[in-house]
Amino acid sequence: MHDDDTSMQELVRDDSSRKRFLKMMGGTGAAAFSIFVAACGEDEKPKKSGASSSSAAGAGRKRDLEIVQYALTLEHVETDFYDAVIRSGVIKDKALAATAAMIRDNEQEHVDALTAAVKNLGGKPQKPQTSFDSVIKGGAKKVLETAAAVENLGAAAYLGQAARIQSKEILAAALSIHTVEGRHAAALNKAAGKSILPDGAFAKPASMNEVLPQVKPFLKETS
Amino acid sequence: MKSPELGSIDVQGMTRQSFVVRGAVAAGTVYGVSAVAPFVSEALAQEGGGDVDILNFALTLEYLESTFYEQALKDVKGLAGDAMEVAKTLQANEAEHVDALAEAIKGLGGTPVKPPGVDFGGAFASQAAFLKTAQTFEDLGVGALNGAAPNIKSKAVLGSAGSIVQVEARHAAAIRELNGQPITEAAFDKALKEPQVLQAVKPYVKS
Numbered sequence: 001m002h003d004d005d006t007s008m009q010e011l012v013r014d015d016s017s018r019k020r021f022l023k024m025m026g027g028t029g030a031a032a033f034s035i036f037v038a039a040c041g042e043d044e045k046p047k048k049s050g051a052s053s054s055s056a057a058g059a060g061r062k063r064d065l066e067i068v069q070y071a072l073t074l075e076h077v078e079t080d081f082y083d084a085v086i087r088s089g090v091i092k093d094k095a096l097a098a099t100a101a102m103i104r105d106n107e108q109e110h111v112d113a114l115t116a117a118v119k120n121l122g123g124k125p126q127k128p129q130t131s132f133d134s135v136i137k138g139g140a141k142k143v144l145e146t147a148a149a150v151e152n153l154g155a156a157a158y159l160g161q162a163a164r165i166q167s168k169e170i171l172a173a174a175l176s177i178h179t180v181e182g183r184h185a186a187a188l189n190k191a192a193g194k195s196i197l198p199d200g201a202f203a204k205p206a207s208m209n210e211v212l213p214q215v216k217p218f219l220k221e222t223s
Numbered sequence: 224m225k226s227p228e229l230g231s232i233d234v235q236g237m238t239r240q241s242f243v244v245r246g247a248v249a250a251g252t253v254y255g256v257s258a259v260a261p262f263v264s265e266a267l268a269q270e271g272g273g274d275v276d277i278l279n280f281a282l283t284l285e286y287l288e289s290t291f292y293e294q295a296l297k298d299v300k301g302l303a304g305d306a307m308e309v310a311k312t313l314q315a316n317e318a319e320h321v322d323a324l325a326e327a328i329k330g331l332g333g334t335p336v337k338p339p340g341v342d343f344g345g346a347f348a349s350q351a352a353f354l355k356t357a358q359t360f361e362d363l364g365v366g367a368l369n370g371a372a373p374n375i376k377s378k379a380v381l382g383s384a385g386s387i388v389q390v391e392a393r394h395a396a397a398i399r400e401l402n403g404q405p406i407t408e409a410a411f412d413k414a415l416k417e418p419q420v421l422q423a424v425k426p427y428v429k430s
Contacts, residue, residue, distance in 0.1 A: 065357070109410035162382065179388055179391070180411065183396035183398075183407045197316070
């Protein structure tokens with residue numbers, strides 16, 4: 001097991017975060033997750049030189065699928081959020097409303113790309129059910145602060161996965177989305193009267209375990 | 224994925240050379256050697272000189288940016304307000320990136336490159352000229368690191384590069400807002416190849 005697998009290992013050990021994760025990912029994700037765990041365990045055993053590259057590559061591919069589905073979930077949350085905000089008309093400032101619309105379109109493109117990537121990896125793309133009523137009821141200031149928080153979280157989430165991605169193509173795609181999330185975060189931080197660089201000269205990553213609980217308030221419980 | 228074979232070659236926890244060769248042998252038995260060879264040569268070609276070379280490439284860019292803002296703070300006529308505040312912040316960030324990259328290169332047993340000679344031409348003639356060039360540098364920094372990062376072998380180095388490139392993207396957005404430009408050109412930032420980046424910085428580098 002490589003040391004960068006820590007957050008997934010935490011998910012395996014921590015029953016509550018695992019349940020949270022599985023709930024978000026839905027049935028197919030759960031199945032893929034189980035396969036991943038099995039593959040992961042297998043990966044820990046000493047390997048014979050002949051078979052090792054294919055089994056490790058298989059485990060890596062499974063993990064890439066989990067990461068891409070995770071990113072897709074976050075992008076759905078973002079897209080749904082901006083859709084809800086735009087629909088509500090809560091932002092009266094014209095320039096800010098235009099920024100929200102532009103960012104919304106970016107997030108939709110990320111959703112489309114990641115949906116295709118999940119399919120390419122043999123997965124079934126999952127879409128979470130979301131609700132932002134409580135944020136929108138809080139008014140324009142609350143909406144702006146939440147938008148900034150969500151973008152900072154999104155940027156940190158991509159950064160947290162970069163070193164765990166096996167496929168060069170998926171890594172390149174994730175990086176090209178990551179920096180756009182960083183741009184969004186800077187602009188929204190500025191609009192919210194916060195520093196464009198909350199972490200200073202070096203952006204901090206966030207693991208799945210750090211990110212998912214912060215997204216949870218926006219997810220509708222599905223039974 | 225255009226080349227799934229690359230994925231199977233790209234195995235963690237082994238040295239690149241060994242898994243590239245091993246992967247090629249394994250993949251060759253499935254697809255036939257001639258089908259796999261182009262992907263292997265592509266993978267090897269993208270390796271370049273390894274992490275130290277990539278870090279030195281990044282260090283050169285950070286030196287350029289850091290020096291650019293340092294000179295701007297002294298030389299830009301009429302630099303004031305938000306533009307001056309941003310210039311100060313960005314200069315401090317780029318200097319921290321320079322230090323971190325130089326340390327990382329030494330940590331890998333490499334030798335950090337020296338700062339390049341610079342000539343920023345008319346970039347400091349006015350605040351508008353400065354902001355225009357700053358936008359070029361920041362967008363270029365994003366594209367350069369996004370292009371180089373997938374070839375980084377060390378997970379730790381990749382994490383550091385990611386942490387720096389996100390900050391460059393935040394810089395780019397801030398400068399673009401000051402220029403009245405959209406914060407991003409597209410939903411996906413470009414990944415630039417090293418020759419493209421070197422071509423773009425050529426006007427500012429004095430050899």
